[in-house]
Amino acid sequence: MxxxxxxxRLPPQPADRWLTSLGPLLGSTLPGPVLDVxxxxxxxxxxxxxxxxxxxxxxxxxxxxxxxxSRARAEGARLRLRVRFEVRDVSxxxxxxxxxxxxxxxxxxxxSLFPALQSALxxxxxxxxxxxxxxxxRGAAARPRLPAFLLDSGELLAAFPALRILEYRExxxxxxxxxxxxxxxxxxxxx
Ligand SMILES: C[S@@+](CC[C@H](N)C(=O)[O-])C[C@H]1O[C@@H](n2cnc3c(N)ncnc32)[C@H](O)[C@@H]1O
Numbered sequence: 001m002x003x004x005x006x007x008x009r010l011p012p013q014p015a016d017r018w019l020t021s022l023g024p025l026l027g028s029t030l031p032g033p034v035l036d037v038x039x040x041x042x043x044x045x046x047x048x049x050x051x052x053x054x055x056x057x058x059x060x061x062x063x064x065x066x067x068x069x070s071r072a073r074a075e076g077a078r079l080r081l082r083v084r085f086e087v088r089d090v091s092x093x094x095x096x097x098x099x100x101x102x103x104x105x106x107x108x109x110x111x112s113l114f115p116a117l118q119s120a121l122x123x124x125x126x127x128x129x130x131x132x133x134x135x136x137x138r139g140a141a142a143r144p145r146l147p148a149f150l151l152d153s154g155e156l157l158a159a160f161p162a163l164r165i166l167e168y169r170e171x172x173x174x175x176x177x178x179x180x181x182x183x184x185x186x187x188x189x190x191x
Contacts, residue, residue, distance in 0.1 A: 002065075003063075003064065003065040003067075003068065004065050004066060004067040004068075005067075006065075007040065007041060007065050007067040007068040007071060008067050010041065012041060012043065012071075012075065013040075013041070013043045014043060015043050015044050015046070015047030016043070016044055016106055016130065018130060018180055019044050019047065019048075019104065019106070019128060019130075020047065022128060022182065023051060025126065026048055026051060026102060026126075027051040030101030030102050030124075030125070030126070031099075031101045031122040031123060031124040031125055032098065032099045032100050032101030032102075032122040032125060033058045033059065033060060033098060033100060033101055034048050034058075034059045034060070034100065034101060034102045034103075034104065035060050035061075035062070035095065035096065035098065035100045035102070035103045035104070035120070036048070036059070036060070036061040036062070036103075036104040036106075037062060037090055037095065037103060037104065037105045037108060037113075037117075038062070038063055038064070038090065038105065038106075038107075038108035039061030039062060039063045039068070039072060039085065039104075040063055040065075040068050040072070040107075041068050041071045041072050041075070042061045042068075042071075042072030042073075042075060042076065042083070042085055044061075044104050044106055045059050045060075045061035045072070045083055045085070045104070046072070046075055046076060046079065046081060046083060048102075048104070049076065049079075049081040049082060049083035050079070050081060058082060058083070058084065059081075059082065059083040059084070060083070060084050060085075060086065060096060060098075061083065061084070061085045061086070062085070062086045062087075062088040062090060062095075062096060063085070063087065063088070064087065064088065064089040064090070064091075065087075066087050069085045069086065069087045072085040073085045090110065090113060091110050091112070091113070094113075094116060095113065095116050095117070095120050098120065099120070099121075099122035099125075100120050100121055100122060100125055101121075101122055101124075101125050101126070102121075102125060102126040102127075102128065103117055103120065103121060103125070103126070103127050103128070104128050104129075105117065105127075105128070105129045105130075105131070106128075106129075106130050106131065107130070107131050107132070108131060109131050109132070109148070109149050109150070109151065111148075111159075114159045114160065117129075117160065118160045118161075118162045118163050118185065119162070121163070121184075121185040122185070123185055123186065123187035124184065124185065124186075124187055125184065125185050126166075126182065126183070126184050127160065127163060127181065127182070127183045127184070127185075128181075128182050129156055129179075129180070129181045129182075129183075130178060130179070130180045130181070131149075131151060131178065131179065132144060132149060132150050132151065132176070132177065132178060132179075133150065133151045133152075133153065133170055133171075133172065133177040133178055133179040134147070134150040134151065134152055134153070134177070135153075135170075135172040135177035137172040137173060137174055137175075137177060138172070138174075138175065138176055138177050139174060139175060141175070142175055142176055142177075151179045153170060153179075155179070156168065156179050156180075156181040157181070160181075160183055162185065163183035163184060163185055163186075164183060164184055164185075164186055165181065165182075165183050166182040166183060166184060167180070167181070167182040168180065168181050168182075
């Protein structure tokens with residue numbers, strides 16, 4: 001099934017719970033706009049947009065699925081939020097240009113983007129990354145299955161050498177395993 005087909009069937013999802021626990025950080029002054037990479041129907045970008053003050057930096061969500069983007073746009077308009085969604089294949093087109101104050105990546109993995117993710121952050125910018133982890137507890141039925149979409153233990157910790165780690169966690173339970181990273185770009189770091 002394609003992502004467009006999946007998004008046509010998928011009901012709107014609530015924002016990720018770990019992300020919502022970062023509300024005080026994301027709602028404070030960020031050094032630039034917020035980018036949600038592979039944002040799907042925009043659950044996380046919409047939630048961050050709901051936190052922001054009127055004069056706050058803008059929020060941009062990008063996803064390769066036209067269906068996901070059109071549903072995200074409709075929800076942003078319904079909620080009257082200042083958020084922009086664009087159709088973009090980040091694997092072939094790269095990240096949108098910007099000095100991002102925060103980058104969110106949830107349930108998406110393209111390892112070739114790791115260097116771009118850290119260099120696209122403005123000094124002081126935050127990276128919040130959470131996706132699936134290879135782990136025996138997941139079991140054979142868990143999705144995704146392809147190694148390309150599963151992190152190895154410790155992989156996110158080593159993936160962004162220019163960033164400082166604020167939080168790193170691996171969790172596993174029958175059926176799923178996840179890796180979670182919160183990191184920031186020091187002001188003095190060269191790109
Ligand atoms: C599991 S969903 C996660 C969506 C969202 N981040 C969330 O947590 O709700 C993965 C998303 O990645 C998108 N995607 C897959 N490959 C992509 C690519 N190369 N560029 C941009 N988006 C992509 C899919 O369309 C899908 O919406």
